[in-house]
Amino acid sequence: MAMPENVRGRPVIDTGRCPDGCRACADACPTDAILVDGGPGSARIDLGRCVFCRDCVEGCPEGAITYGRDHRMASRTREDLALSEGVKLAAALERKMLKLLGRSLKLRHVSAGDCSACTAELQALGNVVFDLARFGVQFVASPRHADGLVVTGPVTQNMRLALEKTWKAVASPRLVIAVGACAISGGPFRGLSAVHDGVESVVPVDLFVPGCPPHPLTLLDGLLRLLGRIEDSPR
Ligand code: SF4
Numbered sequence: 001m002a003m004p005e006n007v008r009g010r011p012v013i014d015t016g017r018c019p020d021g022c023r024a025c026a027d028a029c030p031t032d033a034i035l036v037d038g039g040p041g042s043a044r045i046d047l048g049r050c051v052f053c054r055d056c057v058e059g060c061p062e063g064a065i066t067y068g069r070d071h072r073m074a075s076r077t078r079e080d081l082a083l084s085e086g087v088k089l090a091a092a093l094e095r096k097m098l099k100l101l102g103r104s105l106k107l108r109h110v111s112a113g114d115c116s117a118c119t120a121e122l123q124a125l126g127n128v129v130f131d132l133a134r135f136g137v138q139f140v141a142s143p144r145h146a147d148g149l150v151v152t153g154p155v156t157q158n159m160r161l162a163l164e165k166t167w168k169a170v171a172s173p174r175l176v177i178a179v180g181a182c183a184i185s186g187g188p189f190r191g192l193s194a195v196h197d198g199v200e201s202v203v204p205v206d207l208f209v210p211g212c213p214p215h216p217l218t219l220l221d222g223l224l225r226l227l228g229r230i231e232d233s234p235r
């Protein structure tokens with residue numbers, strides 16, 4: 001299935017076009033998603049912070065940043081979202097977990113202060129286009145019935161305890177999937193005193209799905225990679 005033309009895929013920086021000392025894209029970025037920390041040509045985008053606003057595209061005088069059509073962005077570790085060569089796509093769960101969860105995965109959604117856009121895209125996974133249930137993945141109403149959590153939002157102070165309690169209510173071994181820039185890093189709310197800058201500061205995370213919000217194809221790709229249904233491939 002192809003990404004719709006009006007949807008932004010994974011951003012790419014052509015660092016060969018970056019003049020020495022230029023920080024125009026980093027200065028234009030509202031979420032500090034562009035890292036220029038290793039000298040000339042070192043610029044890279046942290047997909048865990050990017051909100052896909054295009055301010056960097058407008059702010060780069062060299063036209064070095066473009067948005068492609070690649071929907072694949074989910075990674076197993078936070079570090080893998082900010083590589084100079086794009087992103088390291090999620091590897092499958094270890095064999096024991098795959099045996100337990102690979103054919104029937106039940107997930108409980110926790111909205112930890114999201115704006116509802118990530119929630120809407122999660123709900124779209126259940127429609128006739130994506131039909132997540134055909135892969136054996138279903139959302140359930142109780143953490144007691146779940147194998148893991150899908151968390152959206154930056155984890156507000158008011159939701160921290162609820163997230164911790166919900167996580168503890170899922171039997172081990174349990175998965176946690178952070179969906180959207182807010183859940184991965186705090187997104188546009190990063191650094192505010194009322195939020196915890198993402199899920200990882202509260203509970204361990206097994207899959208990071210970038211976007212603001214992520215397209216259902218990005219979510220589906222990440223889930224199927226986690227379940228070993230799509231082979232890992234280099235970027
Ligand atoms: S598109 Fe992403 S990297 Fe570019 S300015 Fe917006 S948040 Fe920053």
Ligand code: SF4
Nearest residue numbers: 115117180181182212
């Ligand atoms: S990542 Fe973007 S779409 Fe998702 S909750 Fe945060 S602001 Fe909303």
